[in-house]
Every structure is written in structure tokens, then in C-alpha cells.
Amino acid sequence: MAKITEIEDLKRMYKRRTPKMFYDYCESGSWTEQTFRENSSDFDLIKLRQRVAVDMTGRSTASKMIGQDVAMPVALAPVGSTGMQHADGEILAAKAAEKFGVPFTLSTMSVCSLEDVAENTTKPFWFQLYVMRDREFTKRAIQRAKDAGCSALVLTLDLQILGQRHKDIKNGLTVPIKLSPHTLLDLATKWRWGLQMLQTKRRSFGNIIGHIDGISDMSSLSVWAAESFDPQLDWDYVKEIKDLWGGPLILKGILDADDAKMALNVGADAIVVSNHGGRQLDGAMSSIKALPSIMDAVGDKIEVHLDSGIRSGQDVLKALAMGATGTYIGRAFVYGLGAMGQHGVEEALRVIHKELDVTMALCGEKKVQDLGKHNLLVPRDFYGDWA
Secondary structure (H helix, E strand, C coil): CCCCCCHHHHHHHHHHHCCHHHHHHHCCCCCCCHHHHHHHHHHHCCEECCCCCCCCCCCECCEEECCEEECCCEEECCCCCHHHHCCCHHHHHHHHHHHHCCCEEECCCCCCCHHHHHHCCCCCCEEEECCECCHHHHHHHHHHHHHCCCCEEEEECCCCCCCCCHHHHHHCCCCCCCCCHHHHHHHHHCHHHHHHHHCCCCCCCCCCCCCCCCCCCHHHHHHHHHCCECCCCCHHHHHHHHHHHCCCEEEEEECCHHHHHHHHHCCCCEEEECCHHHCCCCCCCCHHHHHHHHHHHHCCCCEEEECCCCCCHHHHHHHHHCCCCEEEECHHHHHHHHHHHHHHHHHHHHHHHHHHHHHHHHCCCCEHHHCCHHHEECCCCCCCCCC
């Protein structure tokens, strides 16, 4: 087995072992993919301040996210269809997160169901909710999350209307999948992936099929999924969901200071500065560039997390130094999952943890809580001078 020293190693293995349509589903954004690219490249604009002659012993990356102890302030983000990247993918990722001591977030559009993950793990995980037109489904999903022992609800706000991703259309990644001769040929070359999928019964959307009247197979699901997301989701409904849930609520998809203030007003416990990994509004600002204005607006009143673009422990450190109290990785753990299953996710977390720990030390800090803007060199024009 090749030595894994960085996330890019896992990405290369993932690309070799996973069918192209699922690799492209992960590694793509909407429209021109400008925001998708800048989510990562904007991290590179921030430099680190090296400090020397500092006692570096006794370091700790331990922290808390929404009051929960974490080995490092990194959670696994909700990623749809993870069980198609690797058989039983959500279960394997949840197990890896539990073993490492970080939160796992299950997507509404997961292949493995809430009940599947709960039955195969021993610690609470988080559930990410998409709000559907069928509000009874939303209520039932929240109750199922409670029954599964989920410790937080992550409500995604930036997918009321689905952004267009050109690669998914061209690859036939629909419900059900449209298999072209080219796709069939590609699937035939990914024999390891195919054997794994043949050995599992989990090959549909486990949180959907069987939980909505009239949705019993992938064909009936396709009609429902085409217009399922609720375009009427507003702040009043967010408040209703908070009251219905009754536990810690994290609002995901905040990219504007005014929306951050609204999240604070409805009583959210945390927000996630996120542009959906560049998969929704192309041309929107990268998450790391949006973070400072949001910190200025609400940072001392609510817990602020960040996702989109994080590919290393150094990215995690930069987000924390800019004020975030937590971060999420999506693609980085999917690379590991597609490459080597649960072990690959564990490797991704190990790589990011080591990079965070060593970088923190070389910046002269012992604890992640002590990170701040004093550890960074930020370009004067980084925040932009917008009209």
C-alpha cells in the first residue's frame, strides 16, 4: 500500500477506484465552478507567521463543538449519496469519525439510513436535514433523528432550488441512473467497487424510500426528487423546525452577515459559513473570505463553523485563526472513503490532525483555542473592496 502523507494521495487512489460519475459528483461545482475553485485557492492567499524559541511540549488539538468534546475541531460534513462512493459508505465514515473522536453528520440524501448508522455506531451523530415540500416527511425525519439518538440537527438553508452541475447531467447521474455504453464500460473497469456494491443491500436513498407514501423504489423516487426541495423555506419555518427539534440546532449555508444575524435571532446554536462546496450559487464568495464579516457581525454571540474548501490541517488552522470555532471536511473524507473505505477516512483524519498539530506548533501555539489572527499574514485586499 502506498504511504499516505497528504489528502492528495487519497484523492489519486479515489479517482482510480471509483466510477467516474461518482468521482465527478464529488469533485465538481455548479456552472463554471469558479466558487468551487476559489473555496480552496483563497486559503492559499493567507500566510502563516512562524514563531521560534517557544516551548512546544504538551500540545492539544482537543476542543468543543456545540458543547461536545472533539479530538480536533473538525466534523465530517453531510455528503449525499456517500454510500455510492463505497458500499455502506455512511456507516463506515461514521465508524471512522467515532473512532477518531470527531462528529459525523448524516445527510438526508444518504444511502444508509438513520437507523442503519445508529445500529452500527455507539455514539450519537448529527443529522443534516433538507426541508421538503412534504412537511409531514420533514416532521417524521426529525422524529426519526430523535429516535436514532442524534445529538444535533444540521439544517441546510442553501438548497431550496438545486444548482446545476454540468458533469452530473453529462454523466447521467439522475434518479435512477441513466447507463450509457461509456458509463457501463467505466463501471466494468471498477471491479473492486462493483464487488463491494454487490455485497450490500444498501443501494438506494435509505432516508427516503419507504418513508414517503408512494415512494417504494428508485423509479417512483425520481418523480418525487425532481421537485422535492421546499422553495418556501423561510426564517419563520426555521424557527418552527427549531421548536420541533428541541435540541442543538446548526444552520448551514450562511454566507452573508445579515443572514448570520437572522440565524442568531431565531435561536440557532451554531452557524456554518458555507456555500455548499461551490455546488449551488456559482460566483458567490468563498467561505474563508466570507468568514471575517460574519465574525464581525455575530462572532461573539453564536458559535461559528466553516466548511467548503478545506483540504488540509493548515486550512483548518487558518479558519480557526480567522475566528471559527469548528470546521467541516466533505470531499477530503470522501477521497479517503472511496480509496480505502473506513481505513481511508481514518487516514484522512490522521493526515489533517497531524498537519494541524505540527503547524500549530511551528506557529508557536499549544492549544487550538489560542489560535488567532496574530498567527496569520492576511493580504490587505483579502476581504475585497466591494461597491
